[in-house]
Amino acid sequence: MRIPEVRGGLRSAVICGAGAWLPPRIVTNDELAARMDTSDEWIRTRTGIRARHIVSPGMPTSHLAAEAGARAMESAGVTEIDALVLATTTPDRPCPATAPLVAHKLGLTGRPAFDISAVCTGFLYALSVAAGLIASGAAAHVLVIGAEAFSTIIDPRDRTSGVLFGDGAGAVVLRAGEPQEPGAIGWVELGSDGSLADLITVRAGGSEQRTAVVPQQPADAYFSMIGKEVFTHAVKHMTQASLTALNHAGWRSGEVDLIIAHQANLRILHAVSERMDIPRNRLVVHLDQVGNTAAASIPLALAHAQSTGELFTGARIILTAFGGGATWGATALTWPAIKVE
Amino acid sequence: MTNTLQPTFEQLAVIMEDKLQVPRDRITPETALKDIEIDSLAMIEIMLAAEKQFDVEIPMEDIDTDGNVEDLFQIVLAAVDADRK
Numbered sequence: 052m053r054i055p056e057v058r059g060g061l062r063s064a065v066i067c068g069a070g071a072w073l074p075p076r077i078v079t080n081d082e083l084a085a086r087m088d089t090s091d092e093w094i095r096t097r098t099g100i101r102a103r104h105i106v107s108p109g110m111p112t113s114h115l116a117a118e119a120g121a122r123a124m125e126s127a128g129v130t131e132i133d134a135l136v137l138a139t140t141t142p143d144r145p146c147p148a149t150a151p152l153v154a155h156k157l158g159l160t161g162r163p164a165f166d167i168s169a170v171c172t173g174f175l176y177a178l179s180v181a182a183g184l185i186a187s188g189a190a191a192h193v194l195v196i197g198a199e200a201f202s203t204i205i206d207p208r209d210r211t212s213g214v215l216f217g218d219g220a221g222a223v224v225l226r227a228g229e230p231q232e233p234g235a236i237g238w239v240e241l242g243s244d245g246s247l248a249d250l251i252t253v254r255a256g257g258s259e260q261r262t263a264v265v266p267q268q269p270a271d272a273y274f275s276m277i278g279k280e281v282f283t284h285a286v287k288h289m290t291q292a293s294l295t296a297l298n299h300a301g302w303r304s305g306e307v308d309l310i311i312a313h314q315a316n317l318r319i320l321h322a323v324s325e326r327m328d329i330p331r332n333r334l335v336v337h338l339d340q341v342g343n344t345a346a347a348s349i350p351l352a353l354a355h356a357q358s359t360g361e362l363f364t365g366a367r368i369i370l371t372a373f374g375g376g377a378t379w380g381a382t383a384l385t386w387p388a389i390k391v392e
Numbered sequence: 393m394t395n396t397l398q399p400t401f402e403q404l405a406v407i408m409e410d411k412l413q414v415p416r417d418r419i420t421p422e423t424a425l426k427d428i429e430i431d432s433l434a435m436i437e438i439m440l441a442a443e444k445q446f447d448v449e450i451p452m453e454d455i456d457t458d459g460n461v462e463d464l465f466q467i468v469l470a471a472v473d474a475d476r477k
Contacts, residue, residue, distance in 0.1 A: 279432050283452045
């Protein structure tokens, strides 16, 4: 392992670059309605989603991750990365992890690289772990990627959860820096509750299935979600985690410029902002264009908001998510001056 | 004796009017939930808003779209009473 050059005393992780990539194929609500029993109106009014990007043949998650990672590295102006952390629910294979292949594709062969599995909270878990690598001196630059080919685990006949998800990838580069710098990662509030494992799941493909006493059903090979319960848990945990993160940052709700939440459902986002007494217009909304992209959702929304100018240098932002596990998390940070394509 | 901190039906009706975008005069205790097009997510949104308004936790497990508005109001009252104990 390459020994990073870390100047003494600089141990906070600071965002210094960001990038994103969406597969070119776009599927609208109307196209879905043409082949299954759903409608643009149902999808839009229930979730706010209008379209999503879908991978094409020969485009596994590592492809999306490498595209986003390369763009983040270019944005940061770095070619040397000490570690790569990839958050995904849809690895190329169950074994090995996808991160080493992504590192290899990016010319980072030899660097430590590993996957983080926390579904929609994955990017926040990955940020926390990456910040820890920098804090411990194990790395001076870490590439953190959230990437999903979620369409590959959706049952094509599933007209409820199936229409919600999309594919894509986003990434940030973290460098060693000081805690008061714009872009510095502070406290990352994280949590889990394994009793909720059935809320968001793909049952088959692992050791549970292989050691199962009761035979599993064909539908177990696909993603399933209990939407109503997820809605309630998501609103409560995202709100609570965000308030804790605000507390650590020493900010009041009124001082938050933008909430960049996991883009699961517009109605969840509205409920969270209402519960936090933050005006709705401070929510970054990206799901209308890309759907729910699970672990890629937050970095995609960051890149999108930066490109439209909605996310400005110095903006006080909250990142928050709730996902399968169940897992949840939030962090507060000030957005740095970076260049995003 | 009426507790002045007791949630009023009017407060719940205002929440429902906002969340459902239906006129206030359509929200009476006898109104069937199915008649005001509450979908299952709207039910949760209303209860979440009620939690904030009345500063209580409302168990969401048994809430369904059968019944009428009075049933929802009773759920809110029960949560407030439970919180007081």
